[in-house]
Amino acid sequence: MSSTVDIELVDVHKVYRKGRLEIPVLAGLNLQIEAGHYVAMMGPSGSGKSTLLHLIGGLDQPTAGSVRVGEACLEEMDERELTAWRSRHVGFIFQMYHLVPVLTAAQNVELPLLLFQMSSRERKERVETALEVVGLADRMDHRPNQLSGGQEQRVAIARAIVTDPDVILADEPTGDLDAKTSEEILGLLNLLHADFGKTILMVTHDPRAASHAQRILHLEKGELERDELNAVRKLAEPAGGVANVSSEH
Numbered sequence: 036m037s038s039t040v041d042i043e044l045v046d047v048h049k050v051y052r053k054g055r056l057e058i059p060v061l062a063g064l065n066l067q068i069e070a071g072h073y074v075a076m077m078g079p080s081g082s083g084k085s086t087l088l089h090l091i092g093g094l095d096q097p098t099a100g101s102v103r104v105g106e107a108c109l110e111e112m113d114e115r116e117l118t119a120w121r122s123r124h125v126g127f128i129f130q131m132y133h134l135v136p137v138l139t140a141a142q143n144v145e146l147p148l149l150l151f152q153m154s155s156r157e158r159k160e161r162v163e164t165a166l167e168v169v170g171l172a173d174r175m176d177h178r179p180n181q182l183s184g185g186q187e188q189r190v191a192i193a194r195a196i197v198t199d200p201d202v203i204l205a206d207e208p209t210g211d212l213d214a215k216t217s218e219e220i221l222g223l224l225n226l227l228h229a230d231f232g233k234t235i236l237m238v239t240h241d242p243r244a245a246s247h248a249q250r251i252l253h254l255e256k257g258e259l260e261r262d263e264l265n266a267v268r269k270l271a272e273p274a275g276g277v278a279n280v281s282s283e284h
Contacts, residue, residue, distance in 0.1 A: 126195030
């Protein structure tokens with residue numbers, strides 16, 4: 036299902052406090068992202084990239100300003116409301132996978148669905164579909180210690196998409212992977228964008244990863260320094276996103 040959710044940040048400030056010390060991270064940031072776009076965010080450590088991702092995903096709230104995702108104004112929601120909203124609208128992909136080691140791939144992917152009222156049969160069908168999309172239909176009974184790093188990340192991607200979210204937020208999704216496996220993961224993100232119309236926001240330090248996005252944001256000291264359209268965008272062929280991904284990585 037294609038995303039229909041636009042994202043808008045208006046005069047967003049974020050300040051972290053440690054005792055009496057204030058640490059400003061975002062300073063009056065304004066940003067609009069159209070539904071169905073693939074955006075990369077780059078910048079040095081401490082520039083506010085991950086903080087921005089967390090604000091858009093409802094994992095954190097701004098000190099001042101407005102964060103709107105679709106019809107939801109996140110700064111107006113309490114933690115219970117944010118938790119319910121995230122479960123339906125956002126899929127997260129992190130650098131370190133965060134899989135539960137005692138669960139199989141299928142069980143890890145199923146976890147987000149346990150928050151919804153649906154039959155075990157429907158959960159099973161959704162899990163199988165998500166694992167098929169990422170090329171791991173033959174690994175669903177394997178536990179994380181039986182998978183390679185690339186396979187673990189693909190399980191994490193399947194877990195992120197199993198609820199059919201509007202927005203996929205990826206924080207350094209290839210940061211712990213070798214070059215070949217990184218390209219396979221980026222191919223999957225291309226597939227989710229091109230074939231499924233997902234809105235994707237990716238934090239990365241890697242210019243090669245950023246080159247897959249339509250738009251590249253450069254943050255510096257909590258401000259949007261540059262906002263560029265990627266004229267030389269290189270998208271993998273959608274059909275190759277699954278069929279050409281080897282389960283050995």
